[in-house]
Amino acid sequence: xxxxxxxxxxxxxxxxxxxxxxxxxxxxxxxxxxxxxxxxxxxxxxxxxxxxxxxxxxxxxxxxxxxxxxxxxxxxxxxxxxxxxxxxxxxxxxxxxxxxxxxxxxxxxxxxxxxxxxxxxxxxxxxxxxxxxxxxxxxxxxxxxxxxxxxxxxxxxxxxxxxxxxxxxxxxxxxxxxxxxxxxxxxxxxxxxxx
Ligand code: PA5
Ligand code: NI
Numbered sequence: 001x002x003x004x005x006x007x008x009x010x011x012x013x014x015x016x017x018x019x020x021x022x023x024x025x026x027x028x029x030x031x032x033x034x035x036x037x038x039x040x041x042x043x044x045x046x047x048x049x050x051x052x053x054x055x056x057x058x059x060x061x062x063x064x065x066x067x068x069x070x071x072x073x074x075x076x077x078x079x080x081x082x083x084x085x086x087x088x089x090x091x092x093x094x095x096x097x098x099x100x101x102x103x104x105x106x107x108x109x110x111x112x113x114x115x116x117x118x119x120x121x122x123x124x125x126x127x128x129x130x131x132x133x134x135x136x137x138x139x140x141x142x143x144x145x146x147x148x149x150x151x152x153x154x155x156x157x158x159x160x161x162x163x164x165x166x167x168x169x170x171x172x173x174x175x176x177x178x179x180x181x182x183x184x185x186x187x188x189x190x191x192x193x194x195x
Contacts, residue, residue, distance in 0.1 A: 001021065001058075001059045001060065001061075006019075008020075008058070010071060010103060010149075010151065012103060012104055012149060015054070015073050015147060015149065016056055017056045017058075017070070017071060019058070020056040020057060020058055020070065021057060021058055021059035022055075022056070022057040022058075022059060022070075023054065023055070023056055023057075024054065024055040024056075024057070025051055025054055026051070026052050026053045026054075026055075026086070026087070027049050027050065027051055027052065028041070028044060028045055028048075028049055028050045028051075028052060028079075029045060029049060030052075030087075031052060031087060033166065034085075034087060034166070034169065035079040035080065035082050036080070036082055036169070036173050036186065036187070036188070037079060037080030037081065037082065039080075040079050040080030041079050041080070044079055050075075050077060050084075051075060052074065052075060052077070052084045052085070052086075053072060053073060053074040053075060053084070053086055053139075054072070054073045054075075055070060055071070055072045055073075056070050056071050056073075057069070057070035058070060060156055061156060062156045062157055062159070063156045063157055064155055064156060064157040065156065066155070066156030066157075067153045067154065067155065067156065068153065068154055068155070068156055068158070069151070069152065069153040069154075070151075070152060071103070071149060071150060071151050071152070072086065072139060072149075072150050072152060073147050073148070073149050074086060074105075074107065074139050074140070074141040074147065074148040075141065075147055076105075076141050076143050076144060076145050076146060076147065076148075077141075078176060080175075081175040081176055081177060082173055082174065082175050083107075083140050083141055083142050083174050083175070083176065084140070084141050085110075085138050085139065085140040085141070085174065086138050086139045086140075087138070087162055087165065087166065088110070088136060088137060088138025088162075088165045088169075088170060089136060089137070089138075089160045089161055089162045089165055090114070090134075090136040090161040090164070090165070091133075091154070091158040091159060091160065091161065092158065092159030092160065092161045093155070093157055093158050093159055094114075094133065094134050094161075095133040095134065096133055096154060096155045096157070096158035097130065097131055097132050097133050097154065097155070098130075098131040098137065098152060098153070098154035098158070099128065099129070099130055099131070099152070099153050099154070100123075100128070100129040100131070100139075100150045100151065100152050101127075101128050101129075101150060101151040101152075102123040102124060102125055102126065102127045102128075102129070102148070102149070102150050103125060103149045103150060103151060104125050104146065104147060104148070104149040105123075105124070105125070105141060105143050105146045105147050105148035105149055106122075106123070106124050106141070106142055106143040106146065106148065107122075107123045107124075107139060107140050107141045107142050107143065107148040108120050108121060108122055108123060108139075108140050108142060108174055108181075109121050109123060109129055109131070109137055109138070109139055109140070110137070110138045110140060110170050110172060110174060111131060111135045111136060111137045111138075111170075112135065112136050112170055112171055113134050113135055113136070114134065114164075114192065115192060116171065116191055116192055118170070118171045118172060119135070120172065120174075120183060123139070123148065123150070136164075136165055136170070138165070138170055140174040142174065142176070142181050164195075168186075168188045168189050168190055168195075169186050169188055169189060170186060170189070171185070171186055171189045172184065172185065172186060173185075173186050
């Protein structure tokens with residue numbers, strides 16, 4: 001980490017950065033309870049420990065004036081009919097936002113507010129997505145065989161709040177039915193007043 005300006009390269013073909021401080025690997029076993037089809041999850045876990053996504057980050061101080069940045073790479077695949085996805089989270093400082101630039105692949109960002117408003121935005125190479133303050137966000141790779149690669153940046157003081165998403169997920173599941181992307185109501189999701 002430095003206080004001086006710097007540049008780095010995104011090595012798209014290798015799926016990494018020319019310079020990074022932290023490499024996070026999220027495997028199937030790290031997302032226990034996240035996928036709706038519990039049976040498919042268990043049987044898949046018995047066969048292979050798939051890597052669902054990688055995150056490469058440059059270390060910055062967790063201060064409001066900083067921007068934390070890096071790339072996330074969500075690999076292609078499904079658990080049952082649900083596409084591989086990130087855990088998803090609110091920011092601990094809920095009034096903070098995030099910006100994503102999709103560099104490769106096909107996917108969607110599924111988002112929702114604590115009040116139950118929700119949105120889904122398609123992602124493909126070149127697209128920029130702005131996630132406003134208060135919106136939880138989860139990246140989903142809906143491609144058949146390609147990684148979904150995105151550059152992200154968010155305020156240094158944002159923090160990650162996984163709690164409510166880990167308990168009940170997002171309002172919509174992103175699934176493939178008969179070869180097509182379909183949003184399906186998440187049976188575990190409760191309205192704010194039912195929680
Ligand atoms: O801050 C972000 O939103 C991203 O850097 C994510 O942390 C990354 O995509 C991994 O997702 P998650 O933290 O929900 O596992
Ligand atoms: Ni975030």
